[in-house]
Amino acid sequence: MKIDLEKCKGCGFCEEVCPLGVITIDDRKVVIHEGCVDCKSCMKVCPHDVLTPAPAEEGAKCMSCPIMCTIPEGSRGACMRYSNKGGEIIREGRLHTYEEIEGLLRTGHDDGSIGRPLITGIGSGTTYPDFRPSPFIVSGVRDGIDVVTVVTEAPLSYSGVKLKIDTDLYLGEESRKVYVRRKGKRHVGHLCTEEYGSKILSLGGVNILTSKDGMFAAKVLFEFLKGKEIKLEVENGSTLELTLGQPPKVNGKSEEHMRVGCGSAVSGLFAPYMAKAADEVIVLDGHITGLFSEHPSGKYLKKTRSAVTIKGRKSTDGRYFLDKGAGWGGTDVQEPLDVIKEIDAEKRVEGMTLLITETTGRKAVFYRMRDGRFMEEPLTEEASAFLETLRDSCEASRVSAVFAAGVGGSARAGVTKNPIKLTRAVHAGKVAISIGGAKPFIFPGGGINFLVDVEEIKQGSIYLSPTPSFVIPVEYTMSLETFKDIGGHIDAMRPVEEVVKSKGEKEQ
Numbered sequence: 001m002k003i004d005l006e007k008c009k010g011c012g013f014c015e016e017v018c019p020l021g022v023i024t025i026d027d028r029k030v031v032i033h034e035g036c037v038d039c040k041s042c043m044k045v046c047p048h049d050v051l052t053p054a055p056a057e058e059g060a061k062c063m064s065c066p067i068m069c070t071i072p073e074g075s076r077g078a079c080m081r082y083s084n085k086g087g088e089i090i091r092e093g094r095l096h097t098y099e100e101i102e103g104l105l106r107t108g109h110d111d112g113s114i115g116r117p118l119i120t121g122i123g124s125g126t127t128y129p130d131f132r133p134s135p136f137i138v139s140g141v142r143d144g145i146d147v148v149t150v151v152t153e154a155p156l157s158y159s160g161v162k163l164k165i166d167t168d169l170y171l172g173e174e175s176r177k178v179y180v181r182r183k184g185k186r187h188v189g190h191l192c193t194e195e196y197g198s199k200i201l202s203l204g205g206v207n208i209l210t211s212k213d214g215m216f217a218a219k220v221l222f223e224f225l226k227g228k229e230i231k232l233e234v235e236n237g238s239t240l241e242l243t244l245g246q247p248p249k250v251n252g253k254s255e256e257h258m259r260v261g262c263g264s265a266v267s268g269l270f271a272p273y274m275a276k277a278a279d280e281v282i283v284l285d286g287h288i289t290g291l292f293s294e295h296p297s298g299k300y301l302k303k304t305r306s307a308v309t310i311k312g313r314k315s316t317d318g319r320y321f322l323d324k325g326a327g328w329g330g331t332d333v334q335e336p337l338d339v340i341k342e343i344d345a346e347k348r349v350e351g352m353t354l355l356i357t358e359t360t361g362r363k364a365v366f367y368r369m370r371d372g373r374f375m376e377e378p379l380t381e382e383a384s385a386f387l388e389t390l391r392d393s394c395e396a397s398r399v400s401a402v403f404a405a406g407v408g409g410s411a412r413a414g415v416t417k418n419p420i421k422l423t424r425a426v427h428a429g430k431v432a433i434s435i436g437g438a439k440p441f442i443f444p445g446g447g448i449n450f451l452v453d454v455e456e457i458k459q460g461s462i463y464l465s466p467t468p469s470f471v472i473p474v475e476y477t478m479s480l481e482t483f484k485d486i487g488g489h490i491d492a493m494r495p496v497e498e499v500v501k502s503k504g505e506k507e508q
C-alpha cells in the first residue's frame, strides 16, 4: 500500500480493521509493517484517503476469493486460510471427516441414506471464480444407494447472527440501533424482538455489512463467533457484554437467571405456593404482570379478591400490560408499591399481606398493612418457600446464537450448473444441507436461507474474508441420481475413501 503521511490524522481506523495486525500508529502516523498482503481493508475504512494501492509487492497471488491477496513468502493471507510456502499457495488446515466432528453436534441427523454428509466441508477450500466445481465432490455408497456429498467453504457474503440474550432486564426500545464503540462508534446491528424470556439481537446482515461500518461490524461479529467477549451499546438503552454460551452482562452486571415465564405463567405454575405466600401476590413482568387474587389460578384456589388494583392495561382477569422500562421485571415500575393504582377502602383489611416479586424472584418485597398503609416486613416462611421454588425453576441465563445466511453464487455454482435445480431439490428434501456437519433450519420460500446453531460449528472453522464476508463450511448430500438430475459436476466426483485418505492436504 502507498501511504500519504501528510494526510494521515492518526485516527487508527486502519489499525482496527487490518486482519493481520501489521499496522501501528506511531507518533499519530500510520506505519505498515512486514506481512502486508495488499487486502485493502485499511484503504476502505480510511476517512482521509491516506492509503492507495501500490504495485504488488513480492509474493504469491491467492486466487481463492475476490480479495486476491499477494502473500509474502512464509505469511498467511488476510482470511488466514491460505499461506505462501516456497512460492506456492497452500491451504492451511485439512479436511475433516464427519465422524471427527459428530460428537460436537447437538442436533441429530435423519437416518436416511442422505441424512448425513459423507464428509464435512471443514477445511475444504473455496473455488473462485464461482463456476468451477467445488474442491471436493465425493461419492460413496450408503444403505446400498450411491450418495454424493459436495463440500465447500463458501464465502457467505451477506450473513449475520441472531443473538438470544436470556434476560428480563430492559435493553432498550425494539428496533433501536446497536453500536460498538472502539476508535469510533460503529453501527453493527439492531435490537429486534423480545421472545419468551429472551431479547433477540440481530448483528450484521446485508445492509450493515455493505455500509461504511461494514468492515468494523464484520470484525466484531467474527470476534463473537470465535468465542471472545464483545461490548455493545443499545441506542438510548443498556450496555451489553456478551460471550457465546456465557451469562450476559447488562449495564456491567452479570445476569444469573432467565425468567420462568410471564407474571401470568408464574401465577399458573406456582399457584399453590402463592396462595399461601400472602393475601395478594403481584408478579411484575414486562410482558404480563400478574395480580394473583384476580387471576384464574387464584380464583380456582378460592382466594379472596383483595382490595388492591394495579396500573397498566388489563388483558384478561389478573393479567396486565405495563409500560416497559428499566424498573422491576423489565417494567417502568421503579418502586414496587408504585404498581398499585388503588386500594379499595371498603375491602381494605388491617394486617393484610402483600408480596411483590419479579418473575425470576431476583427482587421481592413482603408488606403488611398497618394503619391503612403497606409497610415492609421480613419474608414469612411461606413467602420464602414460594420464592425459593420460583428461583429454582429458572434456567441459567446465557447468550446463544444462530448464524443466518443464504447460499449464493460461489456456494451453489460449485455444485451444479443449474443453481435453481439445486434450490428446488433442497426444498423438495432431495438434497440435505449441513454446515460443518451441523443440521441447519432451512427457511421456506425461495432461495437457500438457513439458520444454524453457532455452538455446533466447530471452533476455528469460520473465517472472515475482508470483502467482508464469513467463510463457512457447507455440505450438500444427495443420491447420485439427484446429483445427475440437478446438473451436478459429475466429472469432478471422486470416491470418498480417496479423499479421506489424502485428508485434502495441499489441495485448494
Ligand code: SF4
Pocket (backbone or CB within 6 Å): 001, 017, 018, 019, 020, 021, 022, 023, 032, 035, 036, 037, 038, 039, 040, 041, 042, 043, 078
Ligand atoms: S492492505 Fe490489508 S494487510 Fe496490508 S496493511 Fe492494509 S489491512 Fe493490513
Ligand code: SF4
Pocket (backbone or CB within 6 Å): 062, 063, 064, 065, 066, 067, 068, 069, 076, 077, 078, 079, 080, 081, 082, 465, 466
Ligand atoms: S482473503 Fe484469503 S482466500 Fe482471499 S485472496 Fe486473501 S488469502 Fe486468498
